[in-house]
Amino acid sequence: KNEVEQSPQNLTAQEGEFITINCSYSVGISALHWLQQHPGGGIVSLFMLSSGKKKHGRLIATINIQEKHSSLHITASHPRDSAVYICAVKGASGSRLTFGEGTQLTVNP
Amino acid sequence: KAGVTQTPRYLIKTRGQQVTLSCSPISGHRSVSWYQQTPGQGLQFLFEYFSETQRNKGNFPGRFSGRQFSNSRSEMNVSTLELGDSALYLCASSLGPNRAPGNTIYFGEGSWLTVV
Numbered sequence: 001k002n003e004v005e006q007s008p009q010n011l012t013a014q015e016g017e018f019i020t021i022n023c024s025y026s027v028g029i030s031a032l033h034w035l036q037q038h039p040g041g042g043i044v045s046l047f048m049l050s051s052g053k054k055k056h057g058r059l060i061a062t063i064n065i066q067e068k069h070s071s072l073h074i075t076a077s078h079p080r081d082s083a084v085y086i087c088a089v090k091g092a093s094g095s096r097l098t099f100g101e102g103t104q105l106t107v108n109p
Numbered sequence: 110k111a112g113v114t115q116t117p118r119y120l121i122k123t124r125g126q127q128v129t130l131s132c133s134p135i136s137g138h139r140s141v142s143w144y145q146q147t148p149g150q151g152l153q154f155l156f157e158y159f160s161e162t163q164r165n166k167g168n169f170p171g172r173f174s175g176r177q178f179s180n181s182r183s184e185m186n187v188s189t190l191e192l193g194d195s196a197l198y199l200c201a202s203s204l205g206p207n208r209a210p211g212n213t214i215y216f217g218e219g220s221w222l223t224v225v
Contacts, residue, residue: 041218043199044216095140
């Protein structure tokens with residue numbers, strides 16, 4: 001079992017839909033990152049969370065430390081949101097990141 | 110300010126050769142980490158440097174090495190290349206290896222390595 005599990009692996013939505021991507025982890029962490037990767041490779045860090053909830057524009061990220069679970073929500077999805085979304089955790093005792101397998105999101109117009 | 114810069118962006122090498130990849134972090138960032146991304150294994154941590162010292166190393170063979178210079182620029186080297194080393198190599202920088210608010214990580218565009 002991977003230390004970081006994401007679901008779903010693939011997600012197709014219609015423009016305007018509300019989207020949720022889930023991340024569960026099995027180790028103690030000091031922080032959790034949500035990353036976005038577009039074709040071509042570049043990765044952007046969307047959020048870094050250690051507790052609670054963060055919001056940036058149409059994106060919302062939440063984390064429940066007790067349940068070892070985080071969610072990334074996209075409200076009013078748009079085709080430009082199409083990308084791979086990756087959950088990554090930073091261990092409690094170190095600084096290395098462990099990654100989920102990613103969620104391929106496709107938003108159709 | 111300029112982002113994380115990785116060079117070269119694309120390269121093709123033959124088995125047995127070695128390769129050196131370069132990463133220039135965002136100005137003021139002292140922590141640089143390297144990752145390998147392949148279709149089969151996803152993203153995997155290679156190593157992390159802070160103030161010219163390797164702080165952490167992933168589960169990769171000794172053929173993979175790196176270093177960091179006094180200006181925080183970092184290089185990684187892969188010797189005796191194998192076909193399985195074909196991957197996207199990503200570098201990321203941050204202020205330092207802590208979890209202070211705002212200490213997020215910034216990734217470069219990556220170096221695409223193909224080994225033939």
